[in-house]
Amino acid sequence: MRKNRLLLLLLFIVPFLLLTIFFYVPMITVFINGFSKEGLKAVLTDNYCRSICLFSLKQGVLSTLLSAAIGFPGAYILARYTFRGKGFLKALITVPYVLPPIAAVLGIVLLIGNNGIINRALMALSGAEQPPLHLLYSLKAILIAHTFYNIPFFIRFVYPVWENIPASMYEAGKSLGAGRWRLFRTVTCPWLLCAIIAACALIFVLCFMSFSIVLVLGGNPQYSTMEVEIYKLARTTSNITKACALGGLESLISLLFISLYTAAGHQQSSYPLPSGKHGTVPAKKLSMHHFPALIYIVFLLIYVAMPMVTIALNSFTGKSGWNKENGLTLKWYKAFAQPNMYNPVFNTLFIAIFTVICAIVLSIIISAVISRWPKGSFLIQIFFFASLGISSILLSLGFMLTISNLGFRPNGKLLLIAVHTAAVLPFTIKAISLFYSRINRRCIECAQSLGAKQLRILWTVKLPMIKNGIFTAGIFAFAVSAGEVNGALMLAPEGFTTMPVAIYRLIGAYRFYQACAMGTVLLLICIAAFYAIDRLGEINL
Amino acid sequence: MKLKLENIKMSYPGKFTLNADLELNQGEFHTFLGPSGCGKTTLLRIIAGFNTPDSGRIYLDGKDITDLPPEKRNISIVFQDYALFPNMNVEKNIGYGPETRHWPKDKIKTRTSELLEAVELPDYGKRKPDTLSGGEKQRVALARAIAVNPDLLLLDEPLSAADEKLKGALKAQIVETHRKNHLTTIYVTHDQEEAMTLSDRISVFRKGNIECTGTPQEIYFQPKTLYTAKFIGQSNILKGKVLNIGELVEVECQNQIFKVQNRSYQCSAGDMVTLFFRPECCTASQGKEENILLGKTAERTFYGSRYTCSVKTACGIIKVYDTYPFQLQGADCQLAVRPENIILFQ
Ligand SMILES: Nc1ncnc2c1ncn2[C@@H]1O[C@H](COP(=O)(O)OP(=O)(O)OP(=O)(O)O)[C@@H](O)[C@H]1O
């Protein structure tokens, strides 16, 4: 017993040290730099900086409110109605979970750009000479991209809670004479409040820290956010202190909202679950009378599917640049025979696979420690979950700072894997420790009394029992790593391009069709990963 | 194998402390009996090696195993929830111990099928645990535990999840297993009937201590402490004062004199004592016996196989198992209790 505990403690030192070296040291360097007098002064006295901070908040708030407002009816429909294709709709709204933002950006550019599908369709219909819609490079474009991600996110977050409001609550209300509106106000709304707050807090953080969407779709310096500004400052190394200060400020704000998310989520999880056969309100069949709902569903389908469909279709289109020879072709896929196309695929897989391995091994060890030492689990969680509120740009910046102090340059791929691992660790720990905590301790004891040593128990009993958690975590880590741009732009060594970065560069070079082929491959890889998750169990974010 | 627990002590932070001193014979079926929270599981886990005692030694067949980890003790355990490995089928579950010990493949195979035969689940080898009923799981768990021929078999409330009817069949299975394999077995329960029917000897637990140990007959008819007497079965308990000590002890209770067989009690005249006897020891009096009590029948409760009847006497309510004369409520009746059936507690 005691020996095992010692062994576990020794094992625990590994993730502890790794996280200290690869997360806390760089982050503390950033914060020391940022929260210095000069840093704060540089940010607070600079009008441009102030406007960027305000714009970050503004676009975050607007994106959140829009997503919640548009998503709310969707949550209602999914919770209370059944219809043909509901399964498909549910699957579709899970796709944005793993769709790399750069791919979404590409789809949206091709949709709403001046020469995009929508403008061309409008021009063809009205006979106008000029594109009627000028959406790109504005707040509107950013909002479109953010709502594309977060309407589905909101729906997926809220509808299960809505569905699970115990029917007895409504029955009690009805028996006391409450009408539909009163029931909605007095039962449904209070019940959903925590879930909505939690969803909004998380959406805000995601939008507030979003990078590639703002980088490409904002375009104009006036539509820049803190995250993008940190990247620009860091890349030109013009004013590192200012970048650090901005990053510190950004982290503070997101940590604030993450604690709001945690608190609301915690409150929500204390609500009772419905039980028994008549536990939940039965779903009604959607019919032609409910045509607003039907319209909504069609709208949602189009809104979510369009960017992806656009990428996929365009990747088979023969047109390149702005000349107009149309026709179906596979030439963009044939280009994958070239190293500049296939290398990014291998690089992405390389980084993603190592990220998965690191994240899983660390998460298993940490889950084991949490399960053995429940009293300390709170501290451990805080220690390992801190990376939730930290963007990878900031972490990359931290690495660059520490490295410049070190005097030698560690392998950029290693750093990239470290950044990706730190980013996914909170989620993978959560997925694995969820299963780990469900392991029946008496099974382990039975195995022990039958003569099995720790290693054999791990291999034959524990790992098979947390298998689903490992798969979920692994696939999540894979998808995040495969879609990540920020760290890859900052840290990757010369000539080492990942798929998202390649897409970013192809967009910048106006080689949209080649970008689409790359995007389609990336999308397929991520969807395959996500399909596997859905088969293996839900992620509980 | 012989098991010896010597001065085992263990406390949990808080108030609970366990003290145990116990010796088990080779092949004995021993039961830990006691109310919830009295430390039965804790002691079982100490024996299995999952809990470390603060002090004391454990000997298995004369060998000190106190410091051995569970996997080196060769002690098998069956838990209340069976704890079958959900990721393995029945065959793999049963073969887990032998495989761990690197038995040859064909030997594992014969052992597994032999055990499946023995627990009457011959065609269940390929089934996963979650497709089994509670009773089937219990039998697989039992087979898994004995597959390695353990030196000691521990069973922690293995029947508490089964319904009445299934319990009978499973009990028979456990007895059969024990008899066939001559396994020294410790069985934990808070069900006295299970304890009575299965055990060679019973240890009655009270708040972390072993109150007394003995055969079911000893525990039932000659309990060493009042707690044991009250804990098991129905009892009549009266307070009285010792008048006279001889071959029979005379005790006065509300003007009624009881003559009690002297089991070398350490008491003297004038001491206050407690008298104890079982309801079934009260018989209808013929008028000539010792210890005749007069009373009226008060309440009768139907228990299926018998009635329990309360008789109001001068020394209080006496519980009696119904026999012919007391059928009418309020009828006069005469009871007799033989001196050897009464026990005194100080
Ligand atoms: N890990 C623990 N930490 C602290 N106290 C514990 C722990 N395990 C058990 N206890 C306490 O020790 C006492 C004995 O528990 P134990 O499980 O041995 O009782 P038991 O006789 O098996 O009861 P039951 O019949 O309910 O299974 C209880 O008061 C319990 O609360």
Ligand SMILES: [Mg+2]
């Ligand atoms: Mg117990």
